[in-house]
Amino acid sequence: MSSSHSPEKFDIAIVGGGPSGRIAALALVQQGLSCVLIAPSANREDGRTTALWQRSIDLLRDIGVWSAIEGSAEALKKMRMIDSTGRLFRAPEVVFDCSELGLEEFGFNILNSELNVVLEKACAAQSGLEVISDTVKTAEFGDERATLFTSGGRTISARLAVAADGRRSTLREAAGIEVKRWSYPQVAVVLNLEHRLPHQQISTEFHAATGPFTLVPLPGRQSSLVCVETAEGAANLLAMTQEELEAELERRAHSILGSFKLASKPQSFPLAGLTATSLVGPRLALVGETAHVFPPIGAQGLNLSLRDIRDLTTVVAAATRSHADIGAAALLASYEKKRFSDIRSRTNAVDVLNRSLLTEFLPVQAARSAGMYLTGKVGPLRRILMREGLAPGTAFQLHR
Numbered sequence: 001m002s003s004s005h006s007p008e009k010f011d012i013a014i015v016g017g018g019p020s021g022r023i024a025a026l027a028l029v030q031q032g033l034s035c036v037l038i039a040p041s042a043n044r045e046d047g048r049t050t051a052l053w054q055r056s057i058d059l060l061r062d063i064g065v066w067s068a069i070e071g072s073a074e075a076l077k078k079m080r081m082i083d084s085t086g087r088l089f090r091a092p093e094v095v096f097d098c099s100e101l102g103l104e105e106f107g108f109n110i111l112n113s114e115l116n117v118v119l120e121k122a123c124a125a126q127s128g129l130e131v132i133s134d135t136v137k138t139a140e141f142g143d144e145r146a147t148l149f150t151s152g153g154r155t156i157s158a159r160l161a162v163a164a165d166g167r168r169s170t171l172r173e174a175a176g177i178e179v180k181r182w183s184y185p186q187v188a189v190v191l192n193l194e195h196r197l198p199h200q201q202i203s204t205e206f207h208a209a210t211g212p213f214t215l216v217p218l219p220g221r222q223s224s225l226v227c228v229e230t231a232e233g234a235a236n237l238l239a240m241t242q243e244e245l246e247a248e249l250e251r252r253a254h255s256i257l258g259s260f261k262l263a264s265k266p267q268s269f270p271l272a273g274l275t276a277t278s279l280v281g282p283r284l285a286l287v288g289e290t291a292h293v294f295p296p297i298g299a300q301g302l303n304l305s306l307r308d309i310r311d312l313t314t315v316v317a318a319a320t321r322s323h324a325d326i327g328a329a330a331l332l333a334s335y336e337k338k339r340f341s342d343i344r345s346r347t348n349a350v351d352v353l354n355r356s357l358l359t360e361f362l363p364v365q366a367a368r369s370a371g372m373y374l375t376g377k378v379g380p381l382r383r384i385l386m387r388e389g390l391a392p393g394t395a396f397q398l399h400r
């Protein structure tokens with residue numbers, strides 16, 4: 001595709017206005033490179049919350065946005081898993097406590113709408129970062145540069161393009177990177193609740209036969225809920241009156257937080273999975289949901305994306321320091337190598353956990369129950385799982 005305009009030149013072009021795109025833009029521009037972010041306005045309608053673990057919070061701190069988010073985030077100090085399947089093999093309750101790892105908290109739960117607005121403001125105020133409020137229509141990837149054509153008619157040329165344009169990525173498609181997609185027979189119903197009793201900074205995941213029902217603390221007497229249901233079950237919940245829904249959710253939560261009042265409109269998200277067959281192409285790196293999507297179980301999705309961004313920033317910063325080419329194939333290959341096993345292990349773990357809840361096959365139910373039993377009883381195993389849940393490769397470290 002040709003353009004009558006001469007292209008605007010940058011070191012890096014980041015594409016996508018979700019959290020991955022904006023956080024990547026801030027992290028990369030702070031390496032002293034000229035960057036452009038091509039992104040539509042932030043999503044203010046996203047009613048979800050995101051639980052971010054300590055290393056993700058560290059990244060938000062490093063890029064200078066944490067102090068603006070902290071006040072509306074709630075610390076997560078304990079995580080409780082309760083078998084609510086009602087099956088023959090029921091697992092005992094397991095509690096993960098951050099104090100067992102010597103931590104103040106595992107992480108924080110943040111409203112997505114709040115996070116998006118803070119990130120949008122930070123990008124607008126960041127020197128060295130040009131923000132173009134637009135979408136990319138198509139892209140070409142040459143040996144020396146990537147060229148992006150926006151819907152508004154601008155042409156951007158960069159030594160490296162970073163695709164954070166989500167699961168239906170235009171850049172990934174333009175580069176010919178294939179994806180493996182799969183779906184689950186479930187829908188996540190998401191909303192926020194006010195409750196009568198304090199949550200005591202404990203996140204509770206009930207393992208129900210249709211999927212997890214997870215209450216995650218928010219500031220005050222509020223929690224966010226992710227209720228994974230069959231498509232029919234989700235439709236039934238969404239068709240209820242407010243009073244009916246509040247009573248049904250309280251029943252499913254075994255009244256552990258007392259009575260409920262809805263604090264947001266319910267939203268629904270069909271569960272799906274996706275992995276890109278490659279994380280890089282010529283002059284292109286993929287981050288976030290452009291590269292990997294999986295069900296909202298165990299709060300892993302954006303945490304994994306932030307590790308993509310951390311690793312990409314590390315290799316780009318090293319290349320910048322040594323005056324090397326930031327979009328060279330060898331550099332991109334090293335980024336892909338760093339990310340490969342983390343992405344594969346997270347995707348598989350979430351998939352197995354979800355399927356083990358859905359299965360009617362007794363030996364799998366028994367194995368899941370035995371696993372939870374051992375986790376509850378054996379401290380070192382519990383600590384390994386906690387560390388591995390927070391960050392890969394830290395399970396066998398003795399100290400933080």
Ligand SMILES: Cc1cc2nc3c(=O)[nH]c(=O)nc-3n(C[C@H](O)[C@H](O)[C@H](O)COP(=O)(O)OP(=O)(O)OC[C@H]3O[C@@H](n4cnc5c(N)ncnc54)[C@H](O)[C@@H]3O)c2cc1C
Pocket residue numbers: 015016017018019020021038039040048049050051052134135136137164165166167168169170171188190226269287288289290296299300301302303304305
């Ligand atoms: C119910 C639910 C609960 C979740 N809870 C958690 C949690 O607790 N912890 C956690 O870590 N993760 C969680 N996740 C996962 C997390 O929400 C996602 O990983 C995250 O939102 C993905 O962000 P992203 O920026 O990669 O993608 P997106 O948010 O999809 O952003 C993509 C962006 O690209 C833009 N775009 C698309 N096409 C173009 C184009 N051509 N040009 C320019 N821009 C374009 C879009 O407008 C959008 O702004 C949850 C997910 C769900 C569904």
